[in-house]
Amino acid sequence: MSPYNSPKNDPKKTDEEDETMCCTEFSDSYDDNDVNFSEVPSSPLRRRKHLSGEQSPPKRRAPPKRRFMLLQVLFIAGIAAIVSHGVLMSGVITQQRFLRAPGNRTIVFLIGNLRCGEPAWESLYKNVLDYNSADLGLVVGSSDDKYNDASLWKRAKYVFREKEYEDWGDALDTLNIPGWREEVEPRVQGRAREAGVLGGVKGHKTSGAIQNMMRYWLAQHIVEHNMLEQYDRFVVTRTDQFYMCPYDLSTLPKDTIVVPEGEDWGAINDRNFVASKNDILSALDVLPPFLRNEYSNKTFYEIESPEHLLLAAWNYHNLKLSRTPRNMFTCMAKDGDMRRTGDVPYGFFAGGQEHKGIMVKYETEYWWARATCDSRLTKDGSTHDIVKTKSRASVEAMEETIHDLTNRSLTKDWEIWWREKMLTEKVWTPRTHKDQLMEQWEKLEADAYSLNSTTPLSKSIVNFVPRKVDVENSEQVVLTMQASASHGKLANLIINLRKWNGPGSIALYIQSAEDVEIIADWLSNYTIAWHLRESNVHILMEKIVDFSPYPEPTMQWTYPYNALRNLGMENTGTDYFLLLDVDLIVPPNSFATTRELFKNNPQMLQDMHHSRSLFVLPAFEVCPGGVSQAPEVDATESNLPASKQDLVRMIGEKTAWVIYSDIEPLNQRASNAEKWYTFTESTHYPIKWEHQYEPYVIGYIPVVPRFWTGIRGYGYDKVSWFQELDRGGFSMSVLRDLYVVHLCHARTPINVKWEEWPNTRKYLSFDPFLMSKYGVCRDWCKTSEEPWPTKCVWDSCAQCSECITDETCPAECKSSDTYPWAERCAWTNCVGKCPQCLEFF
Numbered sequence: 001m002s003p004y005n006s007p008k009n010d011p012k013k014t015d016e017e018d019e020t021m022c023c024t025e026f027s028d029s030y031d032d033n034d035v036n037f038s039e040v041p042s043s044p045l046r047r048r049k050h051l052s053g054e055q056s057p058p059k060r061r062a063p064p065k066r067r068f069m070l071l072q073v074l075f076i077a078g079i080a081a082i083v084s085h086g087v088l089m090s091g092v093i094t095q096q097r098f099l100r101a102p103g104n105r106t107i108v109f110l111i112g113n114l115r116c117g118e119p120a121w122e123s124l125y126k127n128v129l130d131y132n133s134a135d136l137g138l139v140v141g142s143s144d145d146k147y148n149d150a151s152l153w154k155r156a157k158y159v160f161r162e163k164e165y166e167d168w169g170d171a172l173d174t175l176n177i178p179g180w181r182e183e184v185e186p187r188v189q190g191r192a193r194e195a196g197v198l199g200g201v202k203g204h205k206t207s208g209a210i211q212n213m214m215r216y217w218l219a220q221h222i223v224e225h226n227m228l229e230q231y232d233r234f235v236v237t238r239t240d241q242f243y244m245c246p247y248d249l250s251t252l253p254k255d256t257i258v259v260p261e262g263e264d265w266g267a268i269n270d271r272n273f274v275a276s277k278n279d280i281l282s283a284l285d286v287l288p289p290f291l292r293n294e295y296s297n298k299t300f301y302e303i304e305s306p307e308h309l310l311l312a313a314w315n316y317h318n319l320k321l322s323r324t325p326r327n328m329f330t331c332m333a334k335d336g337d338m339r340r341t342g343d344v345p346y347g348f349f350a351g352g353q354e355h356k357g358i359m360v361k362y363e364t365e366y367w368w369a370r371a372t373c374d375s376r377l378t379k380d381g382s383t384h385d386i387v388k389t390k391s392r393a394s395v396e397a398m399e400e401t402i403h404d405l406t407n408r409s410l411t412k413d414w415e416i417w418w419r420e421k422m423l424t425e426k427v428w429t430p431r432t433h434k435d436q437l438m439e440q441w442e443k444l445e446a447d448a449y450s451l452n453s454t455t456p457l458s459k460s461i462v463n464f465v466p467r468k469v470d471v472e473n474s475e476q477v478v479l480t481m482q483a484s485a486s487h488g489k490l491a492n493l494i495i496n497l498r499k500w501n502g503p504g505s506i507a508l509y510i511q512s513a514e515d516v517e518i519i520a521d522w523l524s525n526y527t528i529a530w531h532l533r534e535s536n537v538h539i540l541m542e543k544i545v546d547f548s549p550y551p552e553p554t555m556q557w558t559y560p561y562n563a564l565r566n567l568g569m570e571n572t573g574t575d576y577f578l579l580l581d582v583d584l585i586v587p588p589n590s591f592a593t594t595r596e597l598f599k600n601n602p603q604m605l606q607d608m609h610h611s612r613s614l615f616v617l618p619a620f621e622v623c624p625g626g627v628s629q630a631p632e633v634d635a636t637e638s639n640l641p642a643s644k645q646d647l648v649r650m651i652g653e654k655t656a657w658v659i660y661s662d663i664e665p666l667n668q669r670a671s672n673a674e675k676w677y678t679f680t681e682s683t684h685y686p687i688k689w690e691h692q693y694e695p696y697v698i699g700y701i702p703v704v705p706r707f708w709t710g711i712r713g714y715g716y717d718k719v720s721w722f723q724e725l726d727r728g729g730f731s732m733s734v735l736r737d738l739y740v741v742h743l744c745h746a747r748t749p750i751n752v753k754w755e756e757w758p759n760t761r762k763y764l765s766f767d768p769f770l771m772s773k774y775g776v777c778r779d780w781c782k783t784s785e786e787p788w789p790t791k792c793v794w795d796s797c798a799q800c801s802e803c804i805t806d807e808t809c810p811a812e813c814k815s816s817d818t819y820p821w822a823e824r825c826a827w828t829n830c831v832g833k834c835p836q837c838l839e840f841f
Contacts, residue, residue, distance in 0.1 A: 106134035106249060107157075107227065108235040111214040112207075113140060114147040115240035116331040119358050121152055127243035127327075128235070129155070132250070135231075139218045152239070160221050168200030168209045172291065175216070180291040183638075187300065187498075190530015195305040208306035211270070212287045219284040234280045237272040242331045242358065245373035249274060256320040257283055260328065262368045267307035268314070268321070271330065282317040289316050297491045297637075304526040325372040329365035331358040433465075434520035441516050441541055448543035456542040458563070462571050465523055465537035467503065480505050480572035487518040489582045492743070495637055496582065497531045502591025504535035505577075507568040509559065511542055538567050550713065551752040561717040562707035569701060576608070578698050584619060584740040585640060593738065594698065601683055608700035612730040615684060616695040618671040621659040622650060623744035635743035644737060648677050659742050666692040671734050684733040689726045694718040696740050697732070704730075708766065714750065715759040720766050727770045767832065799832045809834035 108128060129136055137158035153159065165171045172180065188197050188204070196206025200213075218236070222228065233249060252258045258274040275283045289295065290309060294316070303309050314321060334357075360366045440459060448457040480503045487508075497504055508519055522528055523537065540563060547553040569577055578594075580586070587593070598605055607613035622639050623631050641647035641656065650656035660667040670693040672685075679685060705728060707721045781797035792803035806814075813830040824830050825837035 105231045106132050106233040106235065107137055107231045108134050108237065109137040109139060109158075109218055110152070110237060110239045111139040111218060112211060112238050114150055114152065115238070115333070116242065116358055117147070117333045118151060119356050120240060120242045120331050121150070121155075123243040123328075124241070125151075125155065127246045128249075131246045131248065134235070134249070139214050139221070158221070158225070160217065162214065162217050165200075167202040168213065169198075169202055171213050172198075172201065172209060172287065175288060175291065177288065177291045180293070183293050184291055189527060190533070191304040191526025193530075195526070197303055197306060197309050199306070206306075208309065209287070211306065212309070215284040215286055216288070219281050222280065222284075228277045228280075232277055233274060234277065235272070235274050236280075236284070238330075240330055240332060240361070241272060241328045242355065242369075243328045244369045245327050247327055252324060253322055256322040257314060258322050258324050260326040261323045262326050263362065263365055265305055265307045267305065267311040270307050270310045272328065279319055282319055283314065285317065286310055286313040289313060297494075301494065301527045302525060326365065326368040327372045329355075329369045330361040331355070332361050334359055432520065433523045434516065436464075437510065437516045437520050437539065437541075438513070441510065441513060444541050445513075445543050448545050452545060454546045454549070456544045456558075456560075458540060458542045458560075460567055461539040461541070462567070463536050464539045465529075465532060465535075467536050467573065468533040480574045480577055487515055487522070490519075490522055492583045492585070494528065494531050496580065496585055497535065499586050499588050500591050501589050502534060502595075503572075503574060504532075505538070505568045505572040506532070506535050507538045507540055507564040509540050509542070509564055511544070511555070511558070536571055536573055538571055540564055540567055550758060556748060556750075557713035557752075557758065559714075560709070560712045562711055562721070563709045565707045566709065569704075569706070572701065575701055576698065577701050578617075578696070580696055580740065584696060584742050585637075586617070586740055587641075587643070587738065590738060597683060597735075597737075604683070605700075608698075609703070612703055612728070614697040614699045614704075614725070614730055614732045616671060616687070616697050616732050616734045617738045617740045618673055618676050618734055619659045619668050619696055619740050619742065620647060620651070620656050620673075621742040621744050622656045624655060626654050627657055627662055631744050631746065634745040637743075639743065640741055644739065647739065647741070651677070656741070664692070666690065667694055669693065670732075671695060676734060676736070679736055682736065684735050686731065686733045689722060689730075689732055691723070692719055694722060695732065698735075708769075710762055710766075711759045713758065715757050716763040716766075717759070720763060723766070724770055801835070801838060804833060804835050804838060806835065809836075 108124070128134065135157045136152070136155050137160070138152060138156045139160045139162060141164040142161045143164050163171075169181065169185075185198060185201065193204055196204060196208035198204040199206035199208035200210040215236070222234075227234075233254075235249070252274055254276050255278075257279060259269050260272055261269075263269045263271070273283065286309060290303070290313070293300075295303070295312060299312055303312050354360065355366065440461065444457060444459050451457065493506065510516055510519060519539075523532075540560065542560065544558060547558070550557040565579070569579075576598075578586075604613070604615065608615075621627075622635050622641065623633075624635060624639050625631050625633050639655075641650055647656060658668050658671075658673045661669075670687050670690050672687060675685065705721070705724050707717070708724070711717050711720055781791050781794070781800050784791055784797075788800075788802045791797040792800070797803060798808075810830065810833060813824055813834050816824055821834075821836045825834070830837060
């Protein structure tokens with residue numbers, strides 16, 4: 001069944017009312033008495049003047065004898081027609097108001113409210129309808145009564161009056177697509193919301209949804225009135241298009257969607273297209289796939305305007321696309337019938353430009369159309385050599401057009417340059433993200449090759465994209481989500497920012513020119529920019545010339561996790577941070593939840609300031625197919641739990657579990673998840689750090705150490721930081737109501753033995769580094785009046801010389817006589833525990 005075979009828009013109308021009020025087809029309702037068909041001129045131009053009431057000059061009648069001879073000729077010609085064709089063809093078909101040439105079956109549909117006025121519609125009749133012997137149809141709002149006397153009403157064969165809505169979300173509800181308000185509408189934010197992807201729906205600007213509902217209803221009418229059998233070609237456009245010269249549809253390809261060139265707004269122009277009967281229904285099916293959420297995250301967030309939505313729909317339906325030179329421009333009447341609520345980039349309204357009594361809406365369209373039409377005819381009216389393409393002719397005519405612009409008064413030199421760029425479709429903008437990043441990358445790459453360094457050459461760009469929204473700080477409790485990402489994790493980053501819904505500090509990594517392209521394009525996306533509005537975005541570039549220190553030349557072993565974490569943490573712009581890996585997702589509105597928690601519990605802030613406390617968000621993983629290192633189906637955002645209760649339920653159903661509990665239980669064991677499931681006594685409960693524990697924590701930036709950048713790539717990157725926190729006397733508590741969730745996916749295999757990991761030997765030397773950094777005993781251990789047996793139990797005092805004895809030294813350290821103490825003291829289980837090691841640190 002066709003998706004367009006749905007009931008009429010207004011269920012309260014009777015069938016009879018609907019036929020008379022909504023869908024008037026003039027071929028059925030036209031009264032023969034209104035026009036004397038014997039007096040209708042045969043010329044299309046004369047016929048149009050006749051119907052509009054214009055008087056044609058009186059014709060001279062031929063003398064009687066000549067008239068008799070003409071009648072004889074006509075009689076003989078009629079007999080010949082009967083003999084050759086076997087039928088008598090009538091000169092006028094009374095069921096049609098206008099004659100169409102045999103075989104040219106075309107209809108032009110105008111959708112939306114009537115605009116611009118008779119000059120535009122006259123150009124439509126002359127250069128489109130009459131030139132191509134095409135029919136006309138209207139799909140307009142039921143309350144559109146500004147142009148009650150418009151010639152369009154008389155000229156149209158079909159008129160469909162559609163119900164209008166105060167909130168066009170109610171119109172979208174008639175499509176019977178469940179969940180679009182919950183799953184799709186909230187995701188349309190930023191530029192997509194401002195530009196009107198769902199324009200007309202409450203809270204969205206402009207009219208994108210209105211326009212696409214009109215397209216949807218048009219598709220319904222095409223099916224209901226069996227127009228696919230009547231017409232081979234469909235033109236879908238608007239009422240405010242002025243055609244400067246003939247639009248020859250017969251020259252257009254028949255197996256593609258044809259769109260005039262220019263005015264694409266980064267996607268495809270949505271004001272005029274031509275489609276065959278095979279493609280028209282798919283071309284009009286724009287809203288349903290979007291509302292059914294059938295696009296990938298990448299495609300969804302690239303839809304930042306109605307033009308992007310139209311192109312996404314055509315790609316979804318695998319429609320072919322071709323372009324034709326523009327011969328029309330958008331116009332508006334002098335009395336200001338233009339409806340406009342959005343913003344036009346670059347501000348290029350025509351600024352008072354007029355053409356034949358109407359106002360030019362977009363100057364670039366006007367000059368494109370003028371260039372096209374000037375290039376089609378020579379001065380004597382003949383056409384150019386057909387070998388010469390129209391596009392090439394347009395470009396040549398454009399040069400003359402630019403000279404015309406430079407001669408206009410009140411035009412400054414910079415405006416001339418800007419318009420020239422616009423007219424050649426090399427749109428000028430301030431230096432793009434891509435230009436800035438590529439310039440930095442090329443310089444870094446050149447320096448790296450010239451130095452031929454064995455270590456990566458790096459460059460950091462702090463606040464490459466600064467925060468656009470001031471961070472509210474009324475209670476002095478502002479927490480920034482800190483995360484880092486390569487281009488492969490950008491989708492998860494946006495999910496996290498949406499869930500967090502607060503300030504962020506994002507560090508992005510670039511290791512190649514391809515990374516520059518991907519990240520620059522991503523940052524330039526208006527919808528992405530909206531989600532980043534509260535975040536500082538930093539860039540870390542690295543050029544690695546020598547990969548010999550790494551087991552494999554892959555990101556798994558070269559990714560600078562800790563350098564990126566430091567870049568994000570040091571530039572949060574706030575005092576508190578949430579350490580997060582980009583693929584660990586927080587619950588909805590976590591920023592507001594956390595601020596409220598600290599506002600109501602000021603002692604927690606004091607603990608972070610003065611007692612070196614950290615607060616842990618326990619980590620889990622969800623997977624619809626159950627726990628597996630190689631899941632058959634990757635988890636998506638839809639699999640995330642809505643609340644803690646929902647998460648606990650999923651854990652009971654074995655579709656969620658403590659992350660890494662299947663391969664490395666120590667990774668999250670200290671969080672004590674079994675206690676967390678049912679804990680209600682307080683906002684948090686204390687835990688003790690243990691080796692290999694890598695939680696996700698909230699902390700106070702001024703007191704925490706930075707990550708050790710000697711480690712890069714896989715292994716020990718976070719655990720080294722937590723080991724330092726433990727050595728530095730930090731304590732941890734698990735938050736009752738917050739958590740993070742990992743979306744399961746196939747895990748990257750590790751093909752290198754543990755002993756050969758670059759970070760293994762580095763990590764073995766890390767504990768002696770901590771000893772030299774923190775000393776063997778904290779100051780308060782010396783000043784405390786508590787007895788040493790009591791103080792030696794404290795982690796911060798366990799390394800004091802008074803606490804390190806033969807009894808604290810492990811047996812394997814004492815018995816390994818074949819190794820000198822200098823080497824044994826580099827072992828994790830010996831350093832800080834044997835008195836023989838004190839002399840080395």
